[in-house]
Amino acid sequence: MTETFQISPAQAEVYETLFVPALFGQWAPLVVEAAALSPGKRVLDVACGTGVVARTAAARVGPGGTVVGVDLNQAMLDVAARVAPDLTWLQGDVAALPFPDGSFDAVLCQSSLMFFPDRAAAVAQMARVTAPDGRVVVQTYAPLDQQPGYGPFVDVVARHAGDDARTLLGAYWSAGDAGELRRLAEGAGLRVLGVDSPxxxxxxxxxxxxxxxxxxxxxxxxxxxxxxxxxxTADAEAALGRFRTGRGDVELPLCARVLVAQRREE
Ligand SMILES: C[S@@+](CC[C@H](N)C(=O)[O-])C[C@H]1O[C@@H](n2cnc3c(N)ncnc32)[C@H](O)[C@@H]1O
Structure with a gap:
């Protein structure tokens, strides 16, 4: 595993209280919408982190549905279980998802594909555990050169912290090529329904x-x-000044990708 996800309990709490409201929470309704969920469906949230997608999906599938979150990191899962104790949280690696073939009607993966060492194997695992006709939805981010706020910000950090920092912070933007997302899905035997760029x-x-x-x-x-x-911080003040709003806060635009694919009928 990359060092990125050796996350302590304190960092997992910060993830839920800072990162989810500031960044990740906004994609969950789009990801769940793309999965076309209805009451009673079985949903897997892959690399669920603290569980924002799973919680959003649970509201859609209702008490008759099933929602499972799987993640490599136990500290993330502990926070997920504290926030939503009624859902199922399992430690596991996307490289070998611990479920039989065709177990879920929808398999969702938000803001995580870029961290998987073997992306093709990961998407193949997602396809494997999806039932015929079920959907796989994978959300990532457009490349850094298409990010007008984060691009200059990562330049500032790398200037002070070295290229190592660019590698660490750059990971987020490394899985946003729409053609590559299509090829990954097709390589896993899925039918691509679309790649959106919200x-x-x-x-x-x-x-x-x-x-x-x-x-x-x-x-x-x-x-x-x-x-x-x-x-x-001082250099970022200059680089990000144009994103300051009239209220004094900062709004960085964020361009995402959402791959929507379907498992073919048997
Ligand atoms: C940026 S977080 C996204 C979490 C969550 N999906 C969300 O949107 O808030 C990335 C997550 O991927 C998980 N992860 C990284 N590699 C993994 C792997 N090989 N198998 C399962 N989870 C993994 C990390 O532990 C982390 O929780």
Whole structure:
């Protein structure tokens, strides 16, 4: 595993209280909508983290449905189970999903594909556990050169923290090529229904909190001195100034990809 997901309990709590409201929560309704869920369906949230997609899906499938979240990281699952104790949370690797073939009507994977060492094998596993006619929905982000806010921000961080930082922070933007997403789905035997490019926004109360959320709260933050973090904040103030709103907060545009695919009938 990459070091990115050796997450401590404290970091998992920060993920739920800072990252989910600022970044990840907004995609969950789109991902669930793309899965065309209805009451009673069986849903798997792959790499569920603290479970925002699973919770959103649970509201759609109702008490007659089933929602399972699987993630490699136990600290994430502990937070997920605290927030939604009624859903099922399992530790597992996407490389070998611990379910029989065709177990779910929908398999959803939000903001995680880019961290899987073997993406083709991961999508093949998602296809395997999807029932015939069921849907696979995978959300990622467009490449950094198509991100008008995060592109300049990652440049600032890399300038102070080195290219290693670009690799760590750059991972998020490495699985957003629409053609590549299609090829992954087709390679897993899925029929592609579409690849959407919704634009969202990452809201922060200040530029300093962008640095807190995106750098300080990640494993990279543990490696940097307070002086380095201060210099990053000062340069980010200049780079992100144009995204400051009239209210004084910061809204970074965020371009996502949503792959929607279907398992063929047997
Ligand atoms: C950015 S988080 C996204 C979490 C969640 N889907 C969300 O939208 O909030 C990425 C998640 O992928 C998980 N992950 C990374 N590699 C994994 C793997 N090989 N198998 C299962 N989960 C993995 C991490 O533990 C982490 O919870």
């Amino acid at each position: 634009t969202g926004v990452a809201r922060f109360p200040s530029v300093a909190s962008v640095v807190d959320t995106e750098v300080r709260a990640t494993p990279l933050g543990d490696r940097l001195s307070e002086e380095s973090l201060d210099r990053i």
